[in-house]
Amino acid sequence: MTQTPAGGAIAPAARTRAIEDVAATEAPTPKVVDDGNLVNRSGHGKKILIYALLVVFAVIYIYPFIVQVSTSFKTSGDAVANPLALIPDPFTTAAFERLAQTDFPLWFANSVIVTLLVTVGRVFLVSLAGYALARLRFRGRNAVFTGILAVLAVPGVVLLIPRFLVLNYLGMYNTYPALFVPLLVDAASVFIMKQFFETIPASVEEAARIDGAGTFRTFWSIVLPMARPALITITILSFQGSWNELAHFIIAVDNPLLFTLTRGVGQLTSGGLGSGNQFPIAMAAALLMTIPTALVFVVFQRYFTQGANAGAEKG
Numbered sequence: 001m002t003q004t005p006a007g008g009a010i011a012p013a014a015r016t017r018a019i020e021d022v023a024a025t026e027a028p029t030p031k032v033v034d035d036g037n038l039v040n041r042s043g044h045g046k047k048i049l050i051y052a053l054l055v056v057f058a059v060i061y062i063y064p065f066i067v068q069v070s071t072s073f074k075t076s077g078d079a080v081a082n083p084l085a086l087i088p089d090p091f092t093t094a095a096f097e098r099l100a101q102t103d104f105p106l107w108f109a110n111s112v113i114v115t116l117l118v119t120v121g122r123v124f125l126v127s128l129a130g131y132a133l134a135r136l137r138f139r140g141r142n143a144v145f146t147g148i149l150a151v152l153a154v155p156g157v158v159l160l161i162p163r164f165l166v167l168n169y170l171g172m173y174n175t176y177p178a179l180f181v182p183l184l185v186d187a188a189s190v191f192i193m194k195q196f197f198e199t200i201p202a203s204v205e206e207a208a209r210i211d212g213a214g215t216f217r218t219f220w221s222i223v224l225p226m227a228r229p230a231l232i233t234i235t236i237l238s239f240q241g242s243w244n245e246l247a248h249f250i251i252a253v254d255n256p257l258l259f260t261l262t263r264g265v266g267q268l269t270s271g272g273l274g275s276g277n278q279f280p281i282a283m284a285a286a287l288l289m290t291i292p293t294a295l296v297f298v299v300f301q302r303y304f305t306q307g308a309n310a311g312a313e314k315g
Contacts, residue, residue, distance in 0.1 A: 072284035079279040095280035107264035118242040130193025196230035
């Protein structure tokens, strides 16, 4: 019978081989380290290239706005001689003073009133329409929704003449309601609200009905607060769209007392102030027009981002 060696005789050799195997496994391979460094350097270079391209595109996008701000503080001669210069020489606020002597304050007030009325009215009405199309069962619902989709497919310019004929037939032409009533409902906004309401579980409304809430109470107190992402989106789009609207205001009114900023500034840029280029005055008017929309974006940016994330989670 073969005698087995004592455990103390083989233990050192086994222990040595085990230590060597572990050391070989844990020891870093130079090639892997080099490859890792190359990969890291390559990824770092790609990031630098991407950021450089983003900076270039940002400068290309922002540069015209900076030129606009600079030109609004120039003299007419400086604006013609150095149209792309970013530093006015000399620096003057004459364009804003001259603008204050025009009907610009009246145009600004008209735009503020019309924009607020359109924004509040559109958010409320398209919410009702979207909820009705998403939840209520009535005859012709699919036909109504199909008609809304059909309106989205029609260019807005095509509807200007029919809109003018309707305003004239109803006796609303050249009146203040003609500025905002036709803009209170938007097909795209109704579509957005309907699609969002359909993502809200119906069980929430069923629980409210069990508690005795009616249809409007369920909509106003339960469903509408849950549609905050869509409401914020509609608010921003409605404000910007009505503030920058021009085509509708052209066919709605012809009275200078009812002109909005887009209509009035359009006259300024077409030579409404007399001879000369009037570049500083036109740029000053455009700059003042930009401030309200920029403020709305800054104020609602955080809520808009949160609303977008909430909408993604619901989806």
